[in-house]
Amino acid sequence: MPETRLSQNLRYGSNAGQPLTRRDGILKVTGRATYAADNHPEGMLYAVCAVSTIARGRVTHLDVEAARAHPHVVKVITSDNRPPLAGDPDGKEGLFAFRLEALQNDRVRYAGQPIALVVAETLEAATEGAALLKPRYEVEPTRLGLDVGRFVPEAVGVGSPASIAHGDVEAELSAAPLGIDATYETPPQYHNAMEPHAVVASWDDDRLTLDTPNQAPHMARAAYAGFFGVSPENVLIRTPFIGGGFGSKAILAGPHVLAALAARMTGRPVKLALTRSQMFGPVGHRAQTRQRLRLGMETSGRLTAIDHHAIAATSSFDEFIEPSAGVSCMLYASPAIAVRHEAARNDIGTPGPVRAPGLASGSAALEAAIDEAAQACGMDPLDFRLANYAEVEPITGKPWSSKALRECYVRGATEFGWSGRPRAPRRMRDDDGFLVGWGMGTAVFHCPMFAAEARIIVHGDGGATVETSAIDMGQGALTALAQIAADSLGLDVERVTLRFGASDLPDGGVAGGSGHTATAGSAIDAAGKAVVARLAELATADSDSPLFGAGNVGVVARGGRLIRKDDERRGESYPDILARAGRVEIDGWGKGARDPAAVGDHALQAHGAVFAEVKVDPDLGQVRVTRLVGAFAAGRIINPRLVKSQLYGGMIWGVSFALHEAASVDRLSGRVMNADLGEYHVPVNADVPSLEALLIHEDDAYVNGLGVKGVGEIGITGTVGAVANAVWHATGTRIRKFPVRIEDTVAASVA
Ligand code: MOS
Numbered sequence: 001m002p003e004t005r006l007s008q009n010l011r012y013g014s015n016a017g018q019p020l021t022r023r024d025g026i027l028k029v030t031g032r033a034t035y036a037a038d039n040h041p042e043g044m045l046y047a048v049c050a051v052s053t054i055a056r057g058r059v060t061h062l063d064v065e066a067a068r069a070h071p072h073v074v075k076v077i078t079s080d081n082r083p084p085l086a087g088d089p090d091g092k093e094g095l096f097a098f099r100l101e102a103l104q105n106d107r108v109r110y111a112g113q114p115i116a117l118v119v120a121e122t123l124e125a126a127t128e129g130a131a132l133l134k135p136r137y138e139v140e141p142t143r144l145g146l147d148v149g150r151f152v153p154e155a156v157g158v159g160s161p162a163s164i165a166h167g168d169v170e171a172e173l174s175a176a177p178l179g180i181d182a183t184y185e186t187p188p189q190y191h192n193a194m195e196p197h198a199v200v201a202s203w204d205d206d207r208l209t210l211d212t213p214n215q216a217p218h219m220a221r222a223a224y225a226g227f228f229g230v231s232p233e234n235v236l237i238r239t240p241f242i243g244g245g246f247g248s249k250a251i252l253a254g255p256h257v258l259a260a261l262a263a264r265m266t267g268r269p270v271k272l273a274l275t276r277s278q279m280f281g282p283v284g285h286r287a288q289t290r291q292r293l294r295l296g297m298e299t300s301g302r303l304t305a306i307d308h309h310a311i312a313a314t315s316s317f318d319e320f321i322e323p324s325a326g327v328s329c330m331l332y333a334s335p336a337i338a339v340r341h342e343a344a345r346n347d348i349g350t351p352g353p354v355r356a357p358g359l360a361s362g363s364a365a366l367e368a369a370i371d372e373a374a375q376a377c378g379m380d381p382l383d384f385r386l387a388n389y390a391e392v393e394p395i396t397g398k399p400w401s402s403k404a405l406r407e408c409y410v411r412g413a414t415e416f417g418w419s420g421r422p423r424a425p426r427r428m429r430d431d432d433g434f435l436v437g438w439g440m441g442t443a444v445f446h447c448p449m450f451a452a453e454a455r456i457i458v459h460g461d462g463g464a465t466v467e468t469s470a471i472d473m474g475q476g477a478l479t480a481l482a483q484i485a486a487d488s489l490g491l492d493v494e495r496v497t498l499r500f501g502a503s504d505l506p507d508g509g510v511a512g513g514s515g516h517t518a519t520a521g522s523a524i525d526a527a528g529k530a531v532v533a534r535l536a537e538l539a540t541a542d543s544d545s546p547l548f549g550a551g552n553v554g555v556v557a558r559g560g561r562l563i564r565k566d567d568e569r570r571g572e573s574y575p576d577i578l579a580r581a582g583r584v585e586i587d588g589w590g591k592g593a594r595d596p597a598a599v600g601d602h603a604l605q606a607h608g609a610v611f612a613e614v615k616v617d618p619d620l621g622q623v624r625v626t627r628l629v630g631a632f633a634a635g636r637i638i639n640p641r642l643v644k645s646q647l648y649g650g651m652i653w654g655v656s657f658a659l660h661e662a663a664s665v666d667r668l669s670g671r672v673m674n675a676d677l678g679e680y681h682v683p684v685n686a687d688v689p690s691l692e693a694l695l696i697h698e699d700d701a702y703v704n705g706l707g708v709k710g711v712g713e714i715g716i717t718g719t720v721g722a723v724a725n726a727v728w729h730a731t732g733t734r735i736r737k738f739p740v741r742i743e744d745t746v747a748a749s750v751a
Pocket of ligand 1: 215356511
């Protein structure tokens with residue numbers, strides 16, 4: 001019936017839910033999408049960082065004269081001649097979340113730290129100038145590893161508690177008839193976005209313009225303004241395209257500040273692009289962890305205790321502590337749960353958020369431990385998880401806003417063919433004699449929202465422009481946000497244009513925490529509703545309009561028209577409404593943020609279940625993931641094509657975490673020995689298995705008005721454990737050190 005259709009349109013519209021292709025796709029495949037380093041303003045100079053080759057000590061000498069004397073070198077900036085900054089790079093209060101290295105002194109606190117900046121007319125001259133500096137050092141011994149400089153942090157992640165205790169975990173552990181006690185290790189990992197960090201900076205008096213990839217343009221604008229003592233309105237950040245961010249591009253680091261400083265000192269635009277190897281140091285990484293899990297179980301398979309103790313490496317000068325153990329408060333019901341974090345001060349760059357902070361490394365350990373617990377109870381891993389399903393949030397007892405995890409388990413298992421799985425390991429071989437193993441893991445992520453606002457203009461031709469600083473780092477935000485705008489405006493998505501990715505647009509918030517679509521989308525939805533309400537005001541007050549007297553509540557936006565709810569045939573197009581009112585356009589603003597009143601007492605999480613098949617060469621120990629099936633429930637799905645793409649990306653990173661990625665750090669020099677994409681392994685196409693991501697329907701009336709939870713990070717979380725558990729199922733040996741490497745599986749498989 002018309003009424004039903006209308007109300008469905010009101011709630012869901014007709015654009016959201018469509019698997020549209022990326023708006024930016026053609027620009028990207030034809031090379032017309034401009035990334036930061038593609039900019040070459042008139043008169044631009046090139047800057048190159050010189051970085052330390054030791055991890056701890058002092059720079060005692062730099063051959064500045066040699067660098068300066070090199071043809072076409074314009075400026076050499078060191079801690080000796082660096083002018084003061086208005087904001088303190090050592091400060092952590094106020095605008096800046098991280099301490100950073102901007103040549104404030106001669107201290108070296110990690111290998112790869114910027115120790116000078118050479119600015120020249122050409123990239124070659126700047127590179128040669130940096131090489132001529134030939135630094136000498138006073139070297140102090142490098143402190144590395146999880147057993148040095150240990151301390152208990154005040155908080156982990158971004159303000160999460162370092163320890164949580166519920167029930168008497170020690171008593172439950174000693175009373176439990178069954179239990180496991182296992183320690184897992186995860187290595188340092190680096191974001192390694194396709195596009196390295198880059199800044200093109202220009203000053204015009206006190207106005208600073210920066211072309212630089214950034215996940216949070218307004219936050220960055222405030223940070224730059226603080227460092228240079230100018231008002232935020234005087235800083236313009238343009239970030240129309242970002243070649244991957246993963247958390248690294250949400251936070252300013254030393255090189256960013258130095259590039260802007262070099263432009264100010266030389267009076268000319270300056271470009272600084274980090275080399276691939278310089279990405280391993282100043283711009284964050286996923287911290288190394290060691291995690292001990294002790295689980296207690298009844299013989300029925302019911303969990304009675306979860307104790308998760310995580311140690312994470314951090315730098316000597318700042319405290320980003322990977323919040324790995326927090327996952328143990330999120331997934332399984334247990335009368336006693338204890339979560340503790342410690343940190344170890346190392347001579348390394350400060351770690352930071354990397355896609356699925358805490359939960360990627362934490363769930364790798366927890367999901368492997370759960371598999372071990374199921375084995376100890378003689379249970380199928382899926383049955384074990386179902387037996388310990390958290391019907392309410394563990395510890396708090398809060399009801400879930402929505403939780404279709406059970407459906408994820410069932411649909412994923414069915415699609416994968418899990419029911420045929422032998423419980424014991426080493427029972428399956430393929431035709432070539434390879435050992436075959438099946439494993440599973442539970443995926444989980446938070447549903448944070450930040451704060452955003454948006455402006456929408458409806459034009460006299462009936463089209464609309466959305467203004468937001470929201471950014472697209474490859475995840476597809478622009479397309480999804482256009483779909484949300486189109487629905488709130490009652491327009492076809494083709495009529496919606498986005499102005500985005502610059503700090504002089506309304507604050508689109510942070511593209512991080514899997515919360516961008518929810519946050520910027522809510523602001524856009526509200527802005528669309530606001531402008532529609534203004535159109536309705538104009539029309540319903542005009543005695544010449546077919547909508548006259550219908551009142552605001554009596555009309556609905558559809559097909560570029562406002563129509564009466566009581567009579568669909570009576571309506572008026574946006575161009576007609578504007579023309580009659582003598583206006584060329586009309587605008588509306590909206591805000592997006594979490595509404596605690598709407599959430600009420602509900603716990604908010606997205607969930608999923610990932611099933612993996614691996615094949616292990618019994619002679620060579622080589623592991624290949626051959627199949628991955630994930631089923632995810634993350635609230636309303638705005639664009640299933642792009643959401644699947646996000647989930648595939650996360651799942652591939654999960655394969656990478658499980659089998660490929662690790663920074664190898666030299667214990668003496670503290671240098672990352674594989675600081676390039678030749679030796680820092682990430683999956684290539686041949687490593688990527690057949691992938692399936694099933695989207696499980698979930699209506700959520702509490703998380704936000706759109707019902708969107710977010711999908712950017714969850715794909716990694718279940719996958720790492722699923723692959724590790726499949727390796728056990730194939731080989732019969734538990735390998736508790738990530739990534740699982742041939743040297744570990746050789747011993748396991750040659751039995
Ligand atoms: Mo993310 S690690 O919130 O970009």
